[in-house]
Amino acid sequence: MKGITHFLTGVATASCFPLAIQTAFADKSFLMLYGGFCGILPDTLDFKFARYFWKFDHIVNLTEDNLDAKLAAETVAKAIDEAAETGKPVRVKLNVMRVSTNYYRTVTVQIDGERKEVTTYVGPLKTMSHVMARGETLPSDAARYRSIAEKGPIPVLRDIAQKSASLPGTIPEPEIAHVAKFKADVNNTYYADTEIGIFSGPDWQFAKQEDGRVRIDFIPWHRHWSHSITLGLLLGPLGLLLFGLSGLLSGLGFLNPFAIAALFIGPLAFWSHVFVDQLGHLGSNLYPPWTHWRSLGFKWSTSSSAFGNQMVNYISATIILWNINAYGPKAVFTMPWAARIAGDFGDPLYYLVSLLNYATVVVAIPLLAAYLIALVHRKLYFAKRMINFGEEDEGVEDFGGGGGDL
Template sequence: MKGITHFISGVAVASCFPEAVGSVFTAKGFLLPLGGAFGVMPDTLDFRLARYIWNYQHVVRINENDLNPRIPAEAVAAAIDEAAETGKSVTLRMDIIRLSSSYYRTYLVFVDEKKKEVTCLIGPLKTMGQVMEKLEHMPDVELVRESIEKHGVAATFQNIYKITPCLPETAPEKAFYTAKFKADVINTYYSETEVGIFSGPDFEFVPRDGKVRMDFIPWHRRWSHSLTVGALMGPIGFALLADWSALFSGNFSGFFTPGSIAAFFIAMLAFWTHILEDQTGFLGSNLFYPFTKDRSVGMKWTTAASPMSNIYTGWLAIAIIVWNLNSLSPEPAFTMHWAQNISGGFSSWNYYLVSLLNYIAYVLVIPYFIFQLILGSFPGAVKRRKRSNVEMMEIEGYAGEQMDSADS
């Protein structure tokens, strides 16, 4: 999911705590933003910290004055063989070619594990806005594979560039190179990789059972996206709101304030909600770091970059927040139609449940069907193109980084 979705989900988690909403009225508390902060924390840790402390053994860097496709192709092939020969993981990063604040030189790298080839093709210039729609216009991976078998890698890639958004006539003619590798590659990642905006793609080549497995952006969704690290967030949340002065004056019970106890659970659950939401996608997380080493595979219900899943999740989170703010308020702003004849207000279970059912029907179910109806009327509104699992993983990998696009 995108950062804002995680963030609002964190606020929604916090709003489920009566202490969090109650503190708004009694003490002007900040427990609700705290939920948002811990909701987006895993991505913040990754994109602000993990990416820098990850150790790259090889960095591929070419520049506009020497657009040599041989360098990336041979670097990837050599890294695969190095992993197979040494029996140790090899990490590799491909730097972007940034020409200015607006323009990026792109290049495609394609690993064909059947033919044991890496092909690199220098692509055209793209702008931020167009590359923002990364892969949205890319043809299906299976179509690409078919085309490669029929027409060859270079011709296929050149055709891909013709149909994707870019600045026309900026791709060099036949600027491609194919390098060979010896090792067998495990097909966990098979797709064309476009090196475009932001930081370039990162790979880890991991030796496994005599073969080499390719991991995409290996620093993402590792320790920062684990339930164990999430459990550590609880004490941090607690510490932020604990009454330290009471502790230092010897009043141990005063140290544990209702707000700090709520903060303990809010921080932990908001963090876990982020991991759970990410788990609905294709690229999983390393859930039990340090006890597990590898990222699990996601549930493949959706993809992190999907507008629909993000909008639905955001809508659900906002609906939860609104419900909790209203039902936990001393003076609710609205009452639900179905509960008009039930007495007792939100403190009565009958009233609460009937109101909640009514709320779900009006705010979630009916709008969902209306939305589906609208989408059905505009088939072009949302692209529903079948993609392969690995293509989805690549899109998800980029989703977090796309947060900071047009915001300055």
């Protein structure tokens, strides 16, 4: 999911602690910030630190003067077999080629486990928004594999390259593409293909599983210990320390209520990130050092899916607003279903009836409406934009298309 989505779930988690809300009326503590900080922290750790410590066995640098599709395809295919033969993990990175401030040369790498082929296709120049928009027009995996069975991989990648948004007339002529074969059986945990685009080129880890197959992990440095339940536990003591020291400075003492709240907010906000990430394709390594593989996500959505992100953000925002209202000294709004019950948000029955009312009217109904709109929109409009390979009635698989899971 996007950074802000995790940030908001972290804040929403913190807001469930009455003290985090009530502090706004008296002591003005920054517990909510700690929630947001812990919510976004896993990605910060990965993208600002972990990725730079990762070591690769093979790095392929493709440049505008040397668009060697064969080198890229063969390196990846060999790495898969190398992992199967040696039993040791092999890591490969392909570096991006930025042509100018605006344009990037794109290269698509498709690893097909059924056909045991790695196909590379040198595509057009793209801007950042072209790269971002690619996910919205990708065909479903089922359609892609059907088409590959009929036409072979290169024509399919050619189709995708030609039909997705890009700077026109920049696909190299003659075509630069290559298919390399590998021998090992593989377990591909990610999408069918990867486009080398903006920021940093893609990287993989190929590692032999217990069943003998080679597991393919995309961006292998991402979502390991940084996205684990285990690391989350450390954020409790960190919160205790931070808010305890600030309590010492302001005369509240070390074991003040804020420090104790932070002891719980830290791990829970961190875990909210881990939980939300499980909704996508990539999953994460949940219990290092006891576990080593990333879990597989629920695949309900993709992390770049607009709809998925919007929905999670909407839910977070409604949770925050509910808590602000319910935990404040005087409620700003009350819910009609609870009008006949005596009391206020301090009374369990009143609270529950109000919450049910809120969850129905403010959360569930708008979400359902948005879902239906998205569904209709997708049927009427989105399907038209998806690249099809000349077949009728493409299957619609998810709301995000095959975007990058970052």
